[in-house]
Amino acid sequence: MPTAGAGGSSAGSGNAGSGGNAGSGGNAGSAGAGDPIPGTCAPPSDIKAPYQKLSQTGCMSSTDPTQFAAKAIPYQVNSPLWSDSADKTRAMVIPAGQKIHIKNCAVPADNCTQGPADTGQWVFPVGTVMLKNFLFDNKLVETRLFVRHDAQTWVGYSYQWNEAQTEATIGPAEDPTDVMFNTGSRMVPWQYPSRTQCMKCHVDYGGSTLGPETRQMNREVNGKNQIDHLAELGMFDQVPAKPYAEAYVQPYPSEAGTPAASATLDQKARSYMHANCAFCHRPDGEFPQIDMRYETTLANMGVCNVVPLKGNQGVLDAVELKPGEPAKSIVYLRMNALQGAGRMPAIATKQIDTAGVKLISDWITSIKSCPTP
Numbered sequence: 001m002p003t004a005g006a007g008g009s010s011a012g013s014g015n016a017g018s019g020g021n022a023g024s025g026g027n028a029g030s031a032g033a034g035d036p037i038p039g040t041c042a043p044p045s046d047i048k049a050p051y052q053k054l055s056q057t058g059c060m061s062s063t064d065p066t067q068f069a070a071k072a073i074p075y076q077v078n079s080p081l082w083s084d085s086a087d088k089t090r091a092m093v094i095p096a097g098q099k100i101h102i103k104n105c106a107v108p109a110d111n112c113t114q115g116p117a118d119t120g121q122w123v124f125p126v127g128t129v130m131l132k133n134f135l136f137d138n139k140l141v142e143t144r145l146f147v148r149h150d151a152q153t154w155v156g157y158s159y160q161w162n163e164a165q166t167e168a169t170i171g172p173a174e175d176p177t178d179v180m181f182n183t184g185s186r187m188v189p190w191q192y193p194s195r196t197q198c199m200k201c202h203v204d205y206g207g208s209t210l211g212p213e214t215r216q217m218n219r220e221v222n223g224k225n226q227i228d229h230l231a232e233l234g235m236f237d238q239v240p241a242k243p244y245a246e247a248y249v250q251p252y253p254s255e256a257g258t259p260a261a262s263a264t265l266d267q268k269a270r271s272y273m274h275a276n277c278a279f280c281h282r283p284d285g286e287f288p289q290i291d292m293r294y295e296t297t298l299a300n301m302g303v304c305n306v307v308p309l310k311g312n313q314g315v316l317d318a319v320e321l322k323p324g325e326p327a328k329s330i331v332y333l334r335m336n337a338l339q340g341a342g343r344m345p346a347i348a349t350k351q352i353d354t355a356g357v358k359l360i361s362d363w364i365t366s367i368k369s370c371p372t373p
């Protein structure tokens with residue numbers, strides 16, 4: 001376990017230079033002898049030597065280490081990743097003068113190798129730092145940084161919060177860490193993913209960043225559409241045309257909101273699978289036989305009455321998805337399984353998402369037969 005003391009000098013030294021990509025000059029501020037110079041919330045100059053302490057990154061407020069720095073732009077998504085019921089807050093830090101590009105798969109230069117379903121993915125410039133906090137009972141358990149070092153390289157860093165909420169410390173590169181986190185009113189089991197695990201989900205073919213897509217970001221926050229807000233800040237190379245692509249519905253009532261009464265079961269289930277599964281289950285993904293992207297029709301998902309390749313979860317005649325029968329559908333069985341027992345996703349989650357499982361169960365129940373492709 002890392003201790004709460006000052007970061008080792010070897011770990012700190014790699015960060016002393018200003019990130020070449022930050023575009024914001026040198027790291028300001030005077031540091032005590034031996035202390036790493038505080039960052040400006042830019043990718044660390046040495047990928048393998050991130051700041052040991054979150055407070056050193058410059059991504060959090062210098063007066064309140066639990067709040068994002070002023071330069072970070074907060075945002076929300078319509079359909080969040082299930083993270084063992086943790087609440088989340090998110091923000092982006094884009095280097096000065098750089099722009100967000102929104103993919104338009106009708107344009108060859110945008111290089112959508114897997115078809116039009118990837119239209120609307122946001123591409124962030126080199127030097128970007130994406131931030132995500134995980135909270136229980138308003139207490140931070142983890143802050144994740146996902147940073148773009150260069151055209152090819154994104155890296156994730158996980159910071160583990162102390163119970164006093166004064167500091168968070170970098171987690172290990174290779175191994176996930178299990179803890180019981182004390183929120184003050186209860187103990188919550190939590191698993192910090194390893195740096196290697198970040199990249200299992202944050203794959204380049206999935207867009208590297210997984211939340212920001214037009215349909216995820218098309219959302220009112222504090223009485224204002226988030227995309228309008230970012231456009232006013234001049235964050236896009238090309239402002240998306242209005243009306244913006246239709247917002248994903250909320251899959252079920254959560255901190256992201258309650259699904260509109262008009263949302264269909266199919267829309268809710270697809271919104272859930274898109275956000276939670278599709279970055280691995282897509283034609284160029286880790287398990288490409290299944291395509292769970294929102295735009296993919298049931299006939300083309302590769303699930304309906306399809307015999308599983310990786311076992312039957314103990315149910316003899318189970319198929320990936322059996323119309324009307326969730327209990328014989330691997331999609332349902334794997335969502336309802338524990339880590340190590342075929343659970344999907346296999347990493348970064350240990351608690352069953354009961355509302356998500358019910359949604360997918362209801363969706364499978366509602367399907368009468370397999371459509372022909």
Ligand code: HEC
Pocket residue numbers: 077079080081082088090130131132144145146155156157158192193194195197198199200201202208209210211212275276345347348
């Ligand atoms: C199980 C897959 C998975 C793993 C493992 C994972 N993430 Fe993510 N992450 C997601 C998804 C999906 C989103 C977007 C949805 C959301 O924000 O709720 C996301 C969002 C984020 C964001 C906000 C920017 C974005 O890409 O949308 C950051 C920052 C982030 N993750 C950092 C990390 C870091 C650092 C790690 C490793 C320590 C990590 N993540 C591990 C799936 C994962």
Ligand code: HEC
Pocket residue numbers: 200201273276277278279280281286287307308309310311320330331334335344345346347
């Ligand atoms: C981090 C990548 C990743 C994520 C996220 C993910 N999966 Fe998977 N999925 C895999 C891999 C890899 C396999 C193959 C598993 C094995 O070898 O046992 C798999 C297997 C499956 C299978 C069985 C396929 C077969 O033919 O046996 C189903 C069904 C499935 N996943 C559904 C889901 C659902 C539903 C979600 C979202 C709730 C999800 N997955 C999220 C990577 C992922």
